[in-house]
Amino acid sequence: MTSPAHRLAADSVSLGYGERVIVDELSLDIAPGVVTTVIGPNGCGKSTLLKSLGRLLRPREGQVVLDGKAISSMKTKDVARVIGMLPQTPVAPEGLTVADLVARGRHPHQSWLRQWSADDETEVAAALAQTGIADLAERTLDELSGGQRQRAWISMALAQGTDILLLDEPTTYLDLAHSLEVLDLVDRLHAEFGRTVVMVLHDLNLAIRYSDELVVMSAGRIVARGKPADVVTAELLAEVFGLDATVLTDPVSGRPMIVPIGTRHVHGADGYDE
C-alpha cells in the first residue's frame, strides 16, 4: 500500500440495539498501520464498537470519523474502498465457490461494465495466495473445514483491498493451530503491507501476542489502552474480567502471559510456585 494511511476514529459514540444502550459516549483513535485488539469481558460492547467502526451499526449519538469526515455522510462505496470488515458470522449462498466468494470482495471497485477487470483478477489471486487457499479456489464453501472457510472469508476481505481491516473474532470456531495461522496472516498484513487492523479477540494470550496496541473495555467504556506490556497486569484482570490470574513473561515473545488461577488445581496461594 503506497497511499497514505487512513485514520479511523470514534468520536463520542453511543451505541446500542433497540432501547438498550451498550456503549456510552466512547471516543477512540485507531493508530494507523498497526494491529489494535479490543478485549473485554462478554457483553462489554467490544463487538458493538467494531460494528460501528465498520458502519454495520449506526451510532445513536456521536459519529465514526474517517480522515476527518463522518462516515455516515460519505458515499458508502467510497467507505468500502477504505474500510473492510469480516463480520462475526458471515453467510453465503449454498454452492458458492471460494473463488467467487473472494471475488465478491472486489464489489466496491467494480461497475456494471467493469465486472471482472485484470486488476480484479490480480487482487483476488493475491488474496487467495496470501491466505494459502489457492488450491481450494474451485471448491464450494460448504466443502471446507472451519479453518479453511474462515481463511476464505478473510481472503474476501483482503481482496477488497482496503487500508483498514476490521476483524470480529477471526479465530472463532478455530482450534489453536488454525487460530495461530489466521493471526500470523493478520500479522503479515500489517507488517508487509502496512495495513491498519482492528480486531476483537476472546483469547487474551493471543491478543497480547499479536497486538501492537490493546484496548480494554468494560461495561461500554474504555478502561485501559496501550502496549500489551503496559496494559496487562494482574490488577487489571481482576478488576475488568473478575479473573484471578498471575501475569508472567512469555518465554517465546517476552510479552506478558496470563496464567489463570481458578479455584482448584493450584499448587500454592500465588498459583505458580513449583
Add this chain to the structure above:
Amino acid sequence: MSTLETDKPTDAGAALRKVRPALRIGPVSLVWRPVLFGAVLALAALVFALFCLDIAVGETHIPLRRVLDVLGGGGTRSQRFIIIESRLPRALTAVVVGAALGLSGALMQSILHNPLAGPDVLGITTGASVGAVAVLVGSGGATTGLIATLGAPLAALTGGLLTAVVIYLLAWGRGRAGERGVTGFRLVLIGIGVNAVLLSVISWLLTRASLTDAARAQLWLTGSLNAADMARVAPAVVALALVTVVALVSARTLAALRLGEESTRVLGVRIQAQQALLIGAAVVAASVATAAVGPVGFVALAAPQIARMALRTPGEPLLASALTGAGLVAAADIISRTLLPVELPVGIVTAALGGPFLLYLLVRMNRKATLS
C-alpha cells in the same frame, strides 16, 4: 498489493482463471462461464419448443412444422389466422406469465434469503386477487364493455401493488443496524399475516356475491389461460421486459445481497435502496402476471429452486428462473389440454405439480437442518 506468494504450490492466478475465466473487451469486462451460458441457451430452446407445442396442440392439432413456418412469416392466410389470432395469444401469455412469476420468485428468494419466499407467500398474488374478485363481484354481472375486459386485470394490478406498499410500510422500522428501513425477515412474517387477512377478504366477497358472479370469480381465482388475448398480454410483455432489464442490471448487486446484510454493507451496497428497487421489480412482475391470467400458484416458488438445482448456481439464477417459469406454465397448459380428460385451468395443474415439490423442498431443508 503486487507480490504473489511463491511458497504455495498452486498458482493462484491459474486456479482463479479456471474458475472465473474473463472476457474483456476494452473497458468492458465480465466473467465468462460457457457451461452456464450453454445451459441457459438450452433452457431457452426448450421453452421455445414448449411454446410451439402449446400452439400446436388443441382441438385440431397443427403440425409443428407449420407452426414454425407461420411464426417465421409463411403459411396461408387461414393458417396464419388460426395460429396468430387464436393460438398464439394463449401460448404467449403462458410463457410471459411463467417468466414473470419465475423472475419475481428468484428476486424475492434471493433478497429475502428464503427459498420459500415469493409473491404467493407474501400476499402479493392474493392482493391482486382481492382486486379482481371485488370488480368481478361488484360489477353487477357486466359481461361486455371496458369493465369486463380490462376492469379485473387493472384491479388486480392495483391490488397487488397496493398490498406490496402496505406490507412494506408495516415492515418499516429501525433494523439491527440502527438504520430506518425494512428487514427481510420482518417482511416475510408481515407478508404471511397480510396474506391470511386477504384470503379471508376473498372468502367474504364470494359469500356476498350472486351465484353467477361467484362462479366467474372462482374461475378467475384458479388462474386460467382461456381468456388470453393480445390486449391482455401486451402490458405483461412490456412490464416483463422492464423488470428483466432492472434485474439483469442489478445482478451484480444481487450477488452481494446474497451474502447477508452485514457483508453487503461492508461491500458498500446501499442496501435499503437496492432492496426496495428489486422488491419493487419483483412485485410489478408478479402483479402484472396475476392481472393477466389470475393467480397461477407455485410457479414463483418452484421455478427458481428448480433452476438453481439444475444449474447448480449459488443463489437463484435470474434468467434461468424466468425461463424455467415460462417452461413450467407452458408445460402445464399442454398437459391440461392433452393428457387430462377435462381441460383444467393452468393454475390448478401448476398447483398440483407444485404442491408435492414444495413438500420435497421442505423435507430437504429439514434434513439439512438436522444434519448440520
